Amino acid sequence: xxxxLTEAEVSDGARAFLAAVGVAPxxxxxxxxxxxxxxxxxxxxxxxxxxxxxxxLSHAELRARIALxxxxxxxxxxxxxxxxxxxxxxxxxxxxxxxxxxxxRRLDAGLPRVDRLTDAYNAVSIANLVPVGGEDLDQYQGxxxxxxxxxxxxxxxxxxxxxxxxxxxxxxxIWRDEAGVTCRQWNWRQCTRTRITTxxxxxxxxxxxxxxxxxxxxxxxxxxLASSLLRLSPQAAIASRLI
Numbered sequence: 001x002x003x004x005l006t007e008a009e010v011s012d013g014a015r016a017f018l019a020a021v022g023v024a025p026x027x028x029x030x031x032x033x034x035x036x037x038x039x040x041x042x043x044x045x046x047x048x049x050x051x052x053x054x055x056x057l058s059h060a061e062l063r064a065r066i067a068l069x070x071x072x073x074x075x076x077x078x079x080x081x082x083x084x085x086x087x088x089x090x091x092x093x094x095x096x097x098x099x100x101x102x103x104x105r106r107l108d109a110g111l112p113r114v115d116r117l118t119d120a121y122n123a124v125s126i127a128n129l130v131p132v133g134g135e136d137l138d139q140y141q142g143x144x145x146x147x148x149x150x151x152x153x154x155x156x157x158x159x160x161x162x163x164x165x166x167x168x169x170x171x172x173x174i175w176r177d178e179a180g181v182t183c184r185q186w187n188w189r190q191c192t193r194t195r196i197t198t199x200x201x202x203x204x205x206x207x208x209x210x211x212x213x214x215x216x217x218x219x220x221x222x223x224x225l226a227s228s229l230l231r232l233s234p235q236a237a238i239a240s241r242l243i
C-alpha cells in the first residue's frame with residue numbers, strides 16, 4: 001500500500017519507483033518475519049549539519065542510551081535479531097556489523113555529524129533501534145530490489161581513498177538497482193553512486209524491520225522519520241510503502 005504523508009504530492013516518477021520496489025522470495029525464505037518501509041521524499045532542503053539536525057541527533061543519542069540501559073548493543077533483542085539474520089546468509093556480524101549496531105557502538109564518542117539528511121535518518125535509526133538507510137533518488141537507475149546476489153554485481157565504493165569496484169559474495173543479501181549494488185549485506189554498507197550528499201533534494205529511505213522490533217516499532221520509526229524530514233524541509237512531499 002502506498003500512502004501520501006503530506007499535503008504536497010510526490011511526482012509520478014517517485015510513485016512509480018515506490019510501487020516497483022521489490023523483495024525477492026529467497027530473502028523472505030531466510031527471514032519470513034522481514035518487513036520494510038520504503039519512503040520517498042522530494043523537495044528536501046539538503047546542506048551541512050545545522051541546529052535542527054543537531055537537535056534531532058543529540059535527542060536521539062539520549063533516547064538510544066536510555067533504550068540500551070547499560071547493555072552492549074549486541075545484547076539488545078532488536079540488534080541480536082539482525083546479527084542472526086546476517087549469519088543466516090553467511091555474513092560475520094562481528095566483522096561487518098548491521099548498520100544500527102555500528103551506529104550504537106559509536107554512542108560513547110558521539111555519532112559523526114555528516115549532513116542534515118544523513119544525520120536525520122541516523123537519528124531515527126539509533127532512537128528506534130532499527131536499521132535505516134538513505135540514498136539519492138535521482139541517482140537510481142530503475143527501482144530498488146532486495147535480492148540474494150549472484151556475485152557478479154558491481155558495487156562502487158572507495159578503497160584506500162580511491163574509487164574501487166567490489167563484488168558481493170554469491171548468496172549475500174543486497175539492495176540493488178539496474179546499475180548494480182546500492183547496499184551490501186542487507187544494510188551494512190551503501191555504495192558511492194547513490195549516497196546522500198549536501199546537494200540531495202530527492203531521496204529514498206529504507207527502514208528494515210525484523211520480529212524483535214515489532215510491527216508497531218516499524219511504524220513508529222517511519223512516523224519518526226517523516227516528521228524529522230518535515231521539520232528539516234517543511235515543503236517536502238513524502239510518500240511511503242510498507243512491504
